[in-house]
Amino acid sequence: MPMEENIAPDGDESPDAVPVPRSLLPQLSEIAILLDIDGTLLDLAPTPREVWVPPGLAKTLDRLHRRTSGALAMVSGRSLNDIDLIFAPEQFPAVGGHGAEMRVTADSEAVATHAPPMDKELKRRLAAIAKLSPGILLEDKGYSLALHYRLAPHAERAIYEAVSLIRADLPNAPIEVLPGKCVCEIKHSGFTKATGVRELMTHEPFKGRRPLFIGDDVTDESVFAIMPDLGGLAFSVGRRAKGVAGHFDEPSDVRAWLRHLLDDEDAVMEPFSNLA
Numbered sequence: 001m002p003m004e005e006n007i008a009p010d011g012d013e014s015p016d017a018v019p020v021p022r023s024l025l026p027q028l029s030e031i032a033i034l035l036d037i038d039g040t041l042l043d044l045a046p047t048p049r050e051v052w053v054p055p056g057l058a059k060t061l062d063r064l065h066r067r068t069s070g071a072l073a074m075v076s077g078r079s080l081n082d083i084d085l086i087f088a089p090e091q092f093p094a095v096g097g098h099g100a101e102m103r104v105t106a107d108s109e110a111v112a113t114h115a116p117p118m119d120k121e122l123k124r125r126l127a128a129i130a131k132l133s134p135g136i137l138l139e140d141k142g143y144s145l146a147l148h149y150r151l152a153p154h155a156e157r158a159i160y161e162a163v164s165l166i167r168a169d170l171p172n173a174p175i176e177v178l179p180g181k182c183v184c185e186i187k188h189s190g191f192t193k194a195t196g197v198r199e200l201m202t203h204e205p206f207k208g209r210r211p212l213f214i215g216d217d218v219t220d221e222s223v224f225a226i227m228p229d230l231g232g233l234a235f236s237v238g239r240r241a242k243g244v245a246g247h248f249d250e251p252s253d254v255r256a257w258l259r260h261l262l263d264d265e266d267a268v269m270e271p272f273s274n275l276a
């Protein structure tokens with residue numbers, strides 16, 4: 001189904017979702033911080049390669065990672081490789097490729113547990129959709145293919161129609177279409193961000209902690225939905241998604257809140273920094 005830039009029709013908004021108060025300061029020793037990247041930590045860019053990482057963000061994340069004893073993870077549709085390039089030289093635990101791969105600690109090897117290779121013929125046919133119009137960008141994310149049309153918004157309908165035709169041709173292909181913000185992504189069915197998060201939360205140091213998940217897009221809704229099961233809280237960005245405990249207006253508010261979680265550390269560190 002074609003989705004608009006504003007992915008949530010009004011009827012889908014939850015009137016109960018309030019802005020996340022600055023007074024919400026969870027104990028870092030008790031929580032796991034789980035973060036979507038694009039549209040949540042980082043502002044969306046015309047193309048995925050053009051995202052801008054504000055100075056200091058990777059450091060903030062690194063400090064939170066240490067203060068939570070390692071229980072901070074990215075939960076993204078991007079591959080682990082891609083995530084590492086964004087935050088280099090820092091590395092974090094992560095669920096990548098919409099749950100296709102996972103890394104439990106910052107420096108462990110990627111574990112790709114749920115990712116059979118996408119059929120080559122299928123990939124070729126989907127890739128041909130990018131030829132429908134200039135401005136459609138094809139991204140091979142390893143475990144999925146993404147057709148970005150932020151630069152060709154008029155092509156949205158044609159893209160989804162072409163994908164539907166391919167799916168009708170291959171009714172048994174185990175694929176799933178993920179509509180996002182100006183992106184149509186096709187991945188293997190059988191894993192999602194939610195299955196990745198469920199699995200991540202069974203491993204130390206995440207196990208037994210209360211997960212706080214922040215996400216902005218349709219693919220994050222599966223994680224919003226499992227937070228109650230895990231005793232956790234979900235927050236959306238840019239809209240009041242159903243089932244969340246609160247929302248942030250934009251990624252800069254998420255970044256400010258994450259810095260705010262470290263305020264007590266700054267208070268302790270300040271007298272010493274004067275000595276430097």
Ligand SMILES: [Mg+2]
Nearest residue numbers: 036038039217
């Ligand atoms: Mg996102």
